[in-house]
Amino acid sequence: MGGRVLTEDDRRVLLRDAIDRGDATAIAEALRQIDEAGDDPVEYLDQLSPRDLQRFAHALGADEVGDLLGEFDPTDAADLLERLPLAHAADVLEAMEPDEAADVVGEIVPATASQIMVAMEPLEAEELRELLAYPPDTAGGRMTPAYVSVSPELRADQAVVALRRVAEEAETINYIYVQEEDERLLGVLSLRNLVLTRPDSRVRDLMIEDVYTILVTADQEEAAQLLNEHDLLALPVVDSEGRLLGIITADDVADILEQEATEDIERLGGSQPLEEPYLRATPFLLFRRRIPWLLALFVAEAYTGTVLRHFEHELSNAVALAFFIPLLIGTGGNVGSQTVTTLVRAMGLGQVRIRDLFRIVRKEVLTAIMLAAVLSVVTFGRAMTLHVGVDMGMVVGITVVLIVLWSALVAAVLPLTLRQLKIDPAVVSAPFITTLVDGTGLVIYFTVARMILHIPNS
């Protein structure tokens, strides 16, 4: 290969050739090249014939394929798995971490999923079925049962011996959990402490009893926050009786946080979250995610037509009033959008709460006063350059102050109020606040105009 830069076609040839030869090392090398070029291996594998995909999986072995699928998005991994023979798919699932396997199985059509699980080792299939019973966005849906635990009565050296037997299967042995015979969680022990202590110390004396735990039904975001806040490598998941069911490991935190941030961002942009990588989303899926909000916003915005018809008389008398409609409501929308996104993010990070409402309103109103002062001058100036007269300039200069203040106030109050009503504050998107301010902004505008311009009654 030398220093030659490989093209996408070269990499395809490389992979196909490695599959033809059934050479696991060459396949791994081809995958590495694909990864290094920043390409998505899924796209290469998608294009293989079922027969080639099967030979690929066979040559690489179930363990390697399982590792690979674990790095993919669960929907992608499910697509690939469904194209493998049942027995093959079952082996791959067995080789995967149970929590990742459950995520993938959750994306396979139920009939196929059952068939694959029948082909699995009964114990592993059982484990998977238990995990599938929890909604994917709860602590239970994220946990893996592959933790290690020991009895409190062991000595440190006995515990190390016990670990040796189970370490192969465990996802992490950095934390060793201490359980009673009734499965209740007693405490936790770090591998670090176990190794660095005297061999004859008792587990009971080494363990920390005050353990952070999370309820199996809790939201996955709560688990991520606990792991993150206390820099934990793993968090034990317990039922209401305090029995240990599984653990959530630190490598899940990033996935959870990314997923939640993506949902927030997409809601703030004014659509339902996609829940699927963008490039895999069909136009019809994008349509379905976007049209409900567009229609809702349309209905809300349609109100502006009513407002404007109501002021038809003023508009006919002073057509120049129309010149400033987009500018005034646009500026109001921009201020609202800035405020709302900052606040929704701060709420997502747990920085603000309902009891901070007064502080927030005060802060936002003070900010809006400064913004309004600057924008008022600029708007008056713009009116002058359009040669619409000083009266019109005063109308728009005053209107922009009122709209900016009104918009900031609404944007400051709405997210926290919605959360109080148990509505996700991220639905107060930039488009939502813009729409809300458009109609009310026009009422403000024409009321000010009527007062200052002294338009005669019709």
Added chain:
Amino acid sequence: MGGRVLTEDDRRVLLRDAIDRGDATAIAEALRQIDEAGDDPVEYLDQLSPRDLQRFAHALGADEVGDLLGEFDPTDAADLLERLPLAHAADVLEAMEPDEAADVVGEIVPATASQIMVAMEPLEAEELRELLAYPPDTAGGRMTPAYVSVSPELRADQAVVALRRVAEEAETINYIYVQEEDERLLGVLSLRNLVLTRPDSRVRDLMIEDVYTILVTADQEEAAQLLNEHDLLALPVVDSEGRLLGIITADDVADILEQEATEDIERLGGSQPLEEPYLRATPFLLFRRRIPWLLALFVAEAYTGTVLRHFEHELSNAVALAFFIPLLIGTGGNVGSQTVTTLVRAMGLGQVRIRDLFRIVRKEVLTAIMLAAVLSVVTFGRAMTLHVGVDMGMVVGITVVLIVLWSALVAAVLPLTLRQLKIDPAVVSAPFITTLVDGTGLVIYFTVARMILHIPNS
């Protein structure tokens, strides 16, 4: 306390009382109560007099205070540290993880920071100074030098003994790095492997040579992606010669991802990132972050005034045209905002790249055709309910199709194009795309109106 619910005032009294008694256990319990109530301990500590804060720090001890500050936002931690006597502050910094200490010192005014560092142990101060030399958003700015490393010639049991000596100081001993005498990184060994192997195995034979590393000057986001993608607990940071300088641990990933997501969200909302917790931001800071974009958007939006004055003749002849201005440009802006936020997020997650541009445009145009079809019918219907005539209904029905397609196209092309020009795509905020579509949307609207309504020339 029994089962009684504590109020905020109760918790303040509890804390103050514990400080008065100089009782570390009671202070810790008060902090736990504050934490459990979901309160921010920073707000409690901020309100203590300097003397009380000093007594608080003295009673709790430097180690505990260091742990506590490590959980705070660096700006908050810096504020508190500055209120402590120099010698006290130095002790606390020494007790903190070096990477966290560096983040905090970076937020202290330089003169005070130097004074505190002079009061520190020379070696620890030196370590801190080295870390401060790297920009905070690079791998170097995030790393900690508190890793453990061994020589490749040791046996496993000797390595465990060596670990015992340094484990106290290290941030993690889950990965043990293997270094040559010239400090080059040779490989890595997990604590797990070291413990579970035969005591007389050589480190050289146990270590994995193919280690993921990151260059000290690389972006912190790159480090987070590597750690996340490969589920690593720590990532070694090297210089261009391959010498090991420090490690970035998994607990930093969540912080990095949250910080980057926050910046993206705030940009998408149309303001400069705050870079500081919302409640600590002064109105003037919020003003400074928001006014540049508001003014830029104002100037761009001012163009709509020019467009409307240009079509003054059409507006005078058919005032009803004005009724639909907010509805049409609002809908265009909403479609653009949906598209742009979804795309910018997908780019942030590394899901789409410039070479996907054609696929993206195709996908967005197909989606927009479906959206336009539905919205066209609805818009025509709305025109009918406003009793403006079938001709006007056709004008707005056709206009909404064109505006939706145009808006989707612009929103699909712009983020990737900007990235090509090395501009952060997140500046294409919802307000930005709305503003862009407002002016061009009006041109489309009046052009369609002129053609269909046959308005006589003036």
